[in-house]
Amino acid sequence: MSAGPGRVALVTGGGGGIGTAVALRLADEGAAVAVVDRDAAAETVAARIRATGGHATSFKCDLADEYDVADMVEDVTHTLGNITDVCCVAGSIQRGTVTDLSFDSWHNTLADNVDSVFLVCRAVIPYMERAGQGRIVTVASGWGLRAGEKAAAYCTAKAGVVMLTQAIALDHGPAGVRINCVAPGDTRTPMLSQEARQLGQQETEFLAEAADRPLGRIGNPADVAAAVAFLASPDADFITGAVLTVDGGGTI
Ligand SMILES: NC(=O)c1ccc[n+]([C@@H]2O[C@H](COP(=O)([O-])OP(=O)(O)OC[C@H]3O[C@@H](n4cnc5c(N)ncnc54)[C@H](O)[C@@H]3O)[C@@H](O)[C@H]2O)c1
Numbered sequence: 001m002s003a004g005p006g007r008v009a010l011v012t013g014g015g016g017g018i019g020t021a022v023a024l025r026l027a028d029e030g031a032a033v034a035v036v037d038r039d040a041a042a043e044t045v046a047a048r049i050r051a052t053g054g055h056a057t058s059f060k061c062d063l064a065d066e067y068d069v070a071d072m073v074e075d076v077t078h079t080l081g082n083i084t085d086v087c088c089v090a091g092s093i094q095r096g097t098v099t100d101l102s103f104d105s106w107h108n109t110l111a112d113n114v115d116s117v118f119l120v121c122r123a124v125i126p127y128m129e130r131a132g133q134g135r136i137v138t139v140a141s142g143w144g145l146r147a148g149e150k151a152a153a154y155c156t157a158k159a160g161v162v163m164l165t166q167a168i169a170l171d172h173g174p175a176g177v178r179i180n181c182v183a184p185g186d187t188r189t190p191m192l193s194q195e196a197r198q199l200g201q202q203e204t205e206f207l208a209e210a211a212d213r214p215l216g217r218i219g220n221p222a223d224v225a226a227a228v229a230f231l232a233s234p235d236a237d238f239i240t241g242a243v244l245t246v247d248g249g250g251t252i
Pocket of ligand 1: 012013014015016017018019036037038039061062063064090091092111114116139140141142158183184185186187188189190191192
């Protein structure tokens with residue numbers, strides 16, 4: 001496990017399924033956690049961590065807004081101290097083919113999934129470089145590695161997250177910043193229910209189809225959080241620019 005004292009972890013999308021699991025996991029490891037989301041659920045998660053003796057503060061932020069992100073990172077640093085770990089978990093999905101999607105849906109999907117990573121990394125990396133070290137974990141998707149049906153904007157966005165992760169690894173590794181990517185497969189969170197609705201499918205049928213993979217089940221948020229925690233830990237000190245699939249073999 002990673003060192004507790006002095007560890008400050010910023011978790012984007014902390015109000016959602018996987019982000020909540022990541023925030024709880026890092027708090028368990030002793031980090032002070034900034035739970036960041038545009039949804040008020042972030043405060044519920046921070047309160048849950050505090051109630052069990054952990055250290056967490058919620059920050060409301062639109063991660064696709066340049067000024068909001070810059071203010072939030074300053075606020076987190078002021079409130080909790082120098083950010084040592086960043087987990088870019090926030091994202092959104094709008095299912096559809098290129099001919100189904102409005103230009104707005106396309107832009108919003110790219111903004112929530114890729115702009116958010118760009119903006120947070122741009123704001124945090126200078127602090128990490130001054131400290132001579134920093135750890136970042138991004139969350140893409142198996143669909144950032146291999147296209148999936150009726151998800152043109154999402155697949156494009158997640159491929160962007162993978163490539164942005166590797167570009168940052170190259171540019172900022174020499175200054176001590178490690179960045180890696182977790183690519184989950186279907187994981188039981190509100191996002192999956194939303195996808196079933198967007199496709200007009202029964203949720204039970206959608207989940208049963210999603211479980212059709214070598215390990216025969218969909219993921220739990222804690223499965224993904226464990227991989228994020230590993231990549232942020234000293235056990236991964238010589239790993240940067242890597243993409244770790246956590247999908248029960250779904251992309252084999
Ligand atoms: N659930 C899955 O099956 C699955 C599979 C592969 C990848 N992922 C990825 O994992 C990550 C977490 O997904 P989840 O399943 O927990 O989804 P979720 O919908 O439960 O949570 C996503 C969270 O991100 C927040 N968010 C999105 N855009 C934001 C913005 N612009 N500003 C502030 N907050 C914003 C939402 O408010 C929400 O709380 C996402 O990047 C998603 O694409 C999920």
